[in-house]
Amino acid sequence: MVSFSENRRDLLFIALLLVSVPIVAGLSVALRPVRVRVGRDFRPNLVSAGGQTTELLTVENVGVQPLSGVRWRETGPMGTTPMPRDLPLPPLSGLGGAWGRSGGWDGFGEGPDAAARTVRLEFPLAPHARGRYEYGPVVLARSDPFGLVMARWAVGGRHELVVTPRVTPLPGRGHASMLGGGEALERQRLLNQNSDELIAREYRPGDSLRRVNWPATARHGEIMVRQEEHRSDSGVRFVLDTLAPAESGAREVDRARRASAFELGVEVAASVCTHLLAAGYRVDVVELGPAQLGTARLGRASNGATAATDAAPLGATGLGGSPVAGNGAGGTAGSGDPVSYRGSGGISHLLEDLAGILQVPAEARDAGTGEPNGPLAPPRSRVPRGALPTFAVLGAGAALDLAVLAALAASARPAIAFVLEPVPTDASERLREAGWRCIPVRSAIALPEAWLDSVGGRGALHEPA
Incomplete structure (x- = not known):
């Protein structure tokens, strides 16, 4: 108004310039949208707490125009490794190929093919606690040349990183003298040629002539071969306590101590079960709280999984048993059956299941819920029949169901x-x-000594051949 009233064209020009610059800046950003495709991977995608993995981001420009002047940052869960923030994204050529051929670029510095359509960004992650963490999306930002307007785009989906509990190595590879089975005994059975261990069947193409059972051949009038009649495989039961005492009126220091004890219990479970699986045993895991194991892997193909069958309610006679299990995890999540693990595939499945297990209030034992992270399956209230060596990790204090534990001890050897x-x-x-041998564990450092104590010292350990 002053410029019009006083005929000051210079002031009018400056006023129009000040108004138009932000508008032009906004248009320059709006008319150059970011069109990219983002891929994300972790190597390895299963990492132990305290370990390190590498996140690999692949950013591809799917727009026609070249992409430059863009900054990027990754989004991730709170309390983990700091994410890269506001780093420059290398220039990317468009589909028109204005900046040369398609290719790739590694790292954060200038590469020999920095103007390609695709860029690969790598950075380390070191999660310190177990859990399931979601990373993504990537946030891209671009500003106008004057830095007046900033636009941001969230691109790409989310990707889950599974952080498993720490596994403490335990001495020995098993205790066949105590449990009566495992890899060593199975090998002895295969090598044993006693008649009560063998059955005869008809010869089939491909059978070795060294397996011909000549007495059976003479009796039947046709070629018969020896076939080992395998006994039921050796199993161990592991009882996992996921219950938490009532928190009403508890001090903050008490809640922190219980949470720390629960994490130690998960580490004990991971270490002992991994040790037994590596020694050739099948491990049947029974949860005292609402069923959680296996629920995170619903919908995924299980490597040879079968459900534990012939089950009886807890507290009935004849607890324990030997369900048929494949090379992985068995049991239907939430069915009330124990979850069975076996072989190398069972180790990875077990650790993956333990990564997301929660401590739930004791009140949720019968309700089948485990707030705050949503409803859980009903409690696992059944275990297979038969006596099994049984290990347990207990830390719920007053919430322990001593009647159930007494029933388990009655069918446990030991x-x-x-x-x-x-x-x-x-x-x-x-x-x-009730028959339990109680061994105190106060830290992960003391776990190997507690394990030796549980198997009766070094003399009870048996190294498979």
Whole structure:
């Protein structure tokens, strides 16, 4: 208005310039949208807590125009490794090929093919706690040449990184003298040629002549070969306590101590079960709380998984058993059956399941819910029939179901409980009276010594041939 009233064209020009610059800046950003395709991968995609993995991002320009002047940052969960923020994205050529051929570029610096359509960005991640963490999307930002307007785009989906519990190596490869089975005994059975271990069947093309059973051939009048009649494979039961005592009126320090004890219990479970699986045993895991194991892998193909069958309610006679299980995890999530693990595939499935397991309030035991992370399956209230060597990790204190544990001990040969700090002395005494051998565990460092104590010292360990 002043410029019009006083005929000051210079002021009018400056005013129009100041108004038009932000408009032009906004148009320059709006008319140059970012069109990219983002891929994400972790190598390895299964990492132990405290370990390190590498996140690999692949950014491809799918627009016609070249892409330059863009900055990027990754989004991830709070409390993990700091994510790269506001880093420059190398220039990318468009589909028109204005900046040369298609190719790739590695790292954060200038590469020999920096103007390709695709760029690969790598950076390390070191999660310190177990869990399932979601990363993504990538946020791209571009500003106008004057830095007046900034536009951001969230591109790409989310990708889950599974962080498994730490596994403490335990001495020895098994204790066949104590459990009566495992890899060593199975090998002895295969090498044993006693008649009560063998059955004869008709010869089939491809059978070795060294397996011809001549007495059976003479009796039947046709060629018969020896076939090993395998006994039921050796199994171990592991009881996992996921219950938490009532938190009403509990101090913050008490809640922190219980949470720390639960994490130690998960590490004990991972270490002991991994050790037994590596020694050739099948491990049947029973949860005292609502069923969680296996639920995160619903919908995925299980490598040879079969459900544990012939089950009886907890507290009935004849607990324990030997379900048929494949090279992986068995049991239907939420069915009430124990989850069975076996072989190398069972180790990875077990650790993946333990990565996301939660401590739930004792009140959720019968309700089948485990807030705050949503509903869980009903409690696993059945275990297969038959006596099995049984290990347990217990840390719920007053929330322990001593009647259930007593029933388990009655069918366990032996029954060994790794007792954590929250379990009071009187509860430990009642467990001993029920037949459990209670071994205190206060830290992961003490776990190897506790394991030696559980198997009766070094003399009880048996190294498979």
